[in-house]
Amino acid sequence: MRLLLNIVLICLLLITQGCIGFSVISKKELGVNYPNFKVNQERLSYQDIHLQSLAASAPFPSHYAKYTKNDVLKMWGKPEKEEEKNDKSYWIYKREIGFSGVILGAIIPVPLLVPVGYRNTIMVFKDNQLETIVREAGRHTYGFNCLLL
Secondary structure: OOOHHHHHHHHHHHHOOEEEEEEEEEEEEEEEOOOEEEEEOOOOOOHHHHHHHHHHOOOOOOOOOOEEEEHHHHHHHOOOEHHHHHHEEHHHHHHEEEEEEEEEEOOOOEEEEEEEEEEEEEEEEEEEEEEEEEEEEEEEEEEEEEOOO
């Protein structure tokens, strides 16, 4: 039994000896403009209506709800931060802790990640109307190579 285990381990090492890989994790922003979204009652939840219509091959909805600051305040509550820039209001809601860094892989993955703040959902208002929803998310870039020597 011990001999069989050693043979299997040696075969695995020979097969994977040249396999290396990496993944870089950073931040990206995904934005949805009016009228392509529907804000849900659940905090930090919304739907991209345009993508759902395309995926379902359904007709694009002809009626869109317009959301005011009061509507969003009732559904999601007070934002953690508010900013004013270029005639627009930005309401920033913290969603989750964000990590950035590298994951190196040489037979086993070795994560080298550090927390870099929060991933946010940002509501952009113009003239008291919700214009854009921006969702910060993690972006993964992969690289992998396997050579048999």
